[in-house]
Amino acid sequence: MKRYLQITRDGLWNQNVLLAQSIALCPAMAVTSSATNGLGMGLATTAVLATSNLLIALVRNWISAEVRIPVFVALIASLVTLVDMMMNAWLHDLYKVLGLFIALIVVNCAILGRAEAFASREPPLAALVDGISMGLGFTGALTLIGAIREVLGTGMLFQQAHLFFGQGAAWLEQTIIPNYGGMLLWILPPGGFLVMGMLLAGKRVLEQRTAERALRKANLRPIHCC
Amino acid sequence: MTFDEKLEHWRSLLPYQTGLLAIVGLLTSAALTLANQATQTPIEDSLQKDLQASLAQVLPPNSFDNKLLTSTLERPAPDGKRTVYVARKADQVTGLVFEVAGKGYAGTIRIVMGIDPAGKVLGVRVLSHAETPGLGDKIDAQKSNWIESFAGKGLNNAKWAVKKDGGEFDQFAGATITPRAVVKAVHEGLQWYAQEKENIAKEGAK
Numbered sequence A: 001m002k003r004y005l006q007i008t009r010d011g012l013w014n015q016n017v018l019l020a021q022s023i024a025l026c027p028a029m030a031v032t033s034s035a036t037n038g039l040g041m042g043l044a045t046t047a048v049l050a051t052s053n054l055l056i057a058l059v060r061n062w063i064s065a066e067v068r069i070p071v072f073v074a075l076i077a078s079l080v081t082l083v084d085m086m087m088n089a090w091l092h093d094l095y096k097v098l099g100l101f102i103a104l105i106v107v108n109c110a111i112l113g114r115a116e117a118f119a120s121r122e123p124p125l126a127a128l129v130d131g132i133s134m135g136l137g138f139t140g141a142l143t144l145i146g147a148i149r150e151v152l153g154t155g156m157l158f159q160q161a162h163l164f165f166g167q168g169a170a171w172l173e174q175t176i177i178p179n180y181g182g183m184l185l186w187i188l189p190p191g192g193f194l195v196m197g198m199l200l201a202g203k204r205v206l207e208q209r210t211a212e213r214a215l216r217k218a219n220l221r222p223i224h225c226c
Numbered sequence B: 001m002t003f004d005e006k007l008e009h010w011r012s013l014l015p016y017q018t019g020l021l022a023i024v025g026l027l028t029s030a031a032l033t034l035a036n037q038a039t040q041t042p043i044e045d046s047l048q049k050d051l052q053a054s055l056a057q058v059l060p061p062n063s064f065d066n067k068l069l070t071s072t073l074e075r076p077a078p079d080g081k082r083t084v085y086v087a088r089k090a091d092q093v094t095g096l097v098f099e100v101a102g103k104g105y106a107g108t109i110r111i112v113m114g115i116d117p118a119g120k121v122l123g124v125r126v127l128s129h130a131e132t133p134g135l136g137d138k139i140d141a142q143k144s145n146w147i148e149s150f151a152g153k154g155l156n157n158a159k160w161a162v163k164k165d166g167g168e169f170d171q172f173a174g175a176t177i178t179p180r181a182v183v184k185a186v187h188e189g190l191q192w193y194a195q196e197k198e199n200i201a202k203e204g205a206k
Helices: A002-014 A025-031 A035-062 A063-089 A092-105 A109-119 A123-152 A161-165 A168-172 A189-218 B005-009 B013-057 B146-152 B177-204
Strands: B073-077 B080-089 B092-104 B107-115 B121-128
Touching: A002 A123, A025 A092, A025 A123, A025 A168, A035 A063, A035 A092, A035 A109, A035 A123, A035 A161, A035 B013, A063 A092, A063 A109, A063 B013, A063 B146, A092 A161, A092 B013, A109 A123, A123 A189, A161 A168, A189 B080, B013 B107, B013 B121, B073 B177, B080 B107, B080 B177, B092 B177, B107 B177, B121 B177, B146 B177
Parallel strands: none
Antiparallel strands: B073 B080, B080 B092, B092 B107, B107 B121
């Protein structure tokens, strides 16, 4: 149980795909122009990541180390294509909004990364937990970047949420800054890099503070140097 | 030797690795083939439904009672052939829908426009574009109602240019190229219809 908690914590925070490993930046920068897009892309990735992790962990003993990469690529690519076709056929309205992102998931290196670093060495349940928590960590980071860019860029939050999640989610759409003229920089690609950089810096500061506090707690008397 | 040990030995053998790749390739392509067969018809159906829906957007509601997708004719246009969807109500032609394209700030803007047989605009919608979010994307009906300003305009009762160029259509703050391209494309569509009007009426009467 403790181990699964650790895996979850790693996925959500310690080894967060975007904020700690800084991988999968290409799809991340491309879709985070709004919080809704970030959330949609994150959830679609989570589904693929969890399934591919589970699948690879199930067959891991049969795969020779020498040919593992082509096998992983074949499995992940077919999985994404299957999801793409089935969504197009049976969830067409959702597909019209998410369709572009689904194709982008194939090139998301986080998926191959988790297959290689985790799922190929661990039992299926642990791999599933890892896939879900890594995916949710990615979703959280994407939504956060999207929300910051959307609020700074347009003054709104979760625009067009109903297109993704149905009319029940229409309340998500909020005006944060009324009568805001908009600031295009944040919506355009540079805004993505700026927000990402600030978040990375913020995470470092937060972790440093936590470490210092832990240290101070350990030896009650702070050590003054010099 | 247990099964696991045997498996470990096999994994290092070249024939095993070749076989593994072959089997993975076979299984994945089989899965994709099956899924393709299962999803092909529903996907085509939904694409047709999408097209029907986007065509219906540029016509007034209840202005036609036929199936637009099967009621088409083709006429030559400057950029090749243009498909015209004919809307009928009680066998009378009530509207014509066709696609035009404009050259926007970032690539082609695909536009679908509906006109009445006299050549007056019934409605215009942008099908796809890659204009700057927040500036040029106001041509999208979901973002602003600018695109409604075409309704009711014809060749003779409107100045076909943006206000900056002496016309009557609004441009957007910070984006003139995009609305200019849309106005030009719709204008050209009307001019093309004026030329083809008689041929279309002849073929559409069938």
